[in-house]
Amino acid sequence: MRCALFGDQIEAYEEVFKPSGQYEISKAPITAVDDQYKFNLEELPYQMTVGHQTIIQRLNPESGPIEPKYQPLSTIPRSPDPNGRYDVVGVVLFVEEAPRMIPNARGRDSPVREVSLTDTSQDHAMTISTWNDLTGKPCDAMNNWAEKFNVVGFTALKTRHTRGFTLNTTMSTRIIMNPKGARVDMLREWVKLYQHVLLDRQERILNVRYPSAEKKVVTIAELRSKKAANATPDEVAWIRVTIPEVDLQRVNAYIGCLGCGKWIHLALGTRFPCISCKKADTVAVHKYSVNTLP
Ligand SMILES: [Zn+2]
Missing domain, CATH: 2.40.50.140 (Nucleic acid-binding proteins)
Incomplete structure (x- = not known):
C-alpha cells in the first residue's frame, strides 16, 4: 500500500522511517484508490494518509515494540x-x-x-x-x-x-x-x-x-560559577554594584544583542543570528550603557 507524504511532512518523517524498518502505524486514514493512480498493478487499491493524529512506532522484527532504554x-x-x-x-x-x-x-x-x-x-x-x-x-x-x-x-x-x-x-x-x-x-x-x-x-x-517582586541579589563569583549545566533557563539574577562618578548626562539607551550587547538595527524582540558574538539564535532587547566621569 502506498503512503504519500506532502510538503513539510517529507522532511519531518525522514528521521522516522528507515528503509527495511518495521513499524506499527495507527490513526492513519486508509482510502480507496483508483487503478489509474497506481504505480503498478500489484499495489493494493488503497492509500494511507499520515496526519497530525498519526502515531508511528518502530518495531523489533522478532519481539514487537522496542523497549525504551532509559538513561540517567x-x-x-x-x-x-x-x-x-x-x-x-x-x-x-x-x-x-x-x-x-x-x-x-x-x-x-x-x-x-x-x-x-x-x-x-x-x-x-x-x-x-x-x-x-x-x-x-x-x-x-x-x-x-x-x-x-x-x-x-x-x-x-x-x-x-x-x-x-x-x-x-x-x-x-x-x-x-x-x-x-x-x-x-x-x-x-x-x-x-x-x-x-x-x-x-x-x-x-x-x-x-513565577518570580517574586523581591530581587535575588547574587555576587559576581556566584554568577561566574553558573554553567549551562547548573543554571535554569530564563533564570534572572541581580548584582549590586557601585559605579563611582557616573556621568548621568551620558546614558545611552539602544536596542542590542541579548548575548553581547552589540547595537543592532532591528525591532525589539526580533530573533537574529549575531555576527558579533556568533550566537546563531539571539534576540534584540533594550540595552543601555553609562560612562564614568573622565
Ligand atoms: Zn551578540
Whole structure:
C-alpha cells in the first residue's frame, strides 16, 4: 500500500522511517484508490494518509515494540549531536499550564509546552520541550504535578543547545505515564524517601517561573560559577554594584544583542543570528550603557 507524504511532512518523517524498518502505524486514514493512480498493478487499491493524529512506532522484527532504554539525565551528551536520540525516565516537577505558539525549525508556528524532569543523577531539573500533539493530552495527563511526583518516561528525545541545554521531543517520542523497569522502581522508591529533595528542586523551578517582586541579589563569583549545566533557563539574577562618578548626562539607551550587547538595527524582540558574538539564535532587547566621569 502506498503512503504519500506532502510538503513539510517529507522532511519531518525522514528521521522516522528507515528503509527495511518495521513499524506499527495507527490513526492513519486508509482510502480507496483508483487503478489509474497506481504505480503498478500489484499495489493494493488503497492509500494511507499520515496526519497530525498519526502515531508511528518502530518495531523489533522478532519481539514487537522496542523497549525504551532509559538513561540517567547526567549521561546525555552535552555536545551537539543532531542524530542522537535519548530515552529518559524521571520525576515530573513542573508542567507549563498551556501550550504556547512558537516558530519551529521550518519557520511555522507550532505549539510547545515545557516540562521539568529530574532524577537521581544530577541535583537540578532538566527542561523538556514537548511539541505539537504531545502538548495536548499527554501533557494534560501530567497536570497533577503540584499534588503528585509522577515518574514518567520519554522516548526518542533530541538535545537542544540554544538557551542553555534542554531536551526536545521528536516525531517518534512517546510519553509513557506508567513506565516499567529497574530504573523506574528505583525512582519510585526515591520519591517515597526523599520528598524534601524533590520539593526543594520544585521550589527552585517555581521561583524562576513565577518570580517574586523581591530581587535575588547574587555576587559576581556566584554568577561566574553558573554553567549551562547548573543554571535554569530564563533564570534572572541581580548584582549590586557601585559605579563611582557616573556621568548621568551620558546614558545611552539602544536596542542590542541579548548575548553581547552589540547595537543592532532591528525591532525589539526580533530573533537574529549575531555576527558579533556568533550566537546563531539571539534576540534584540533594550540595552543601555553609562560612562564614568573622565
Ligand atoms: Zn551578540
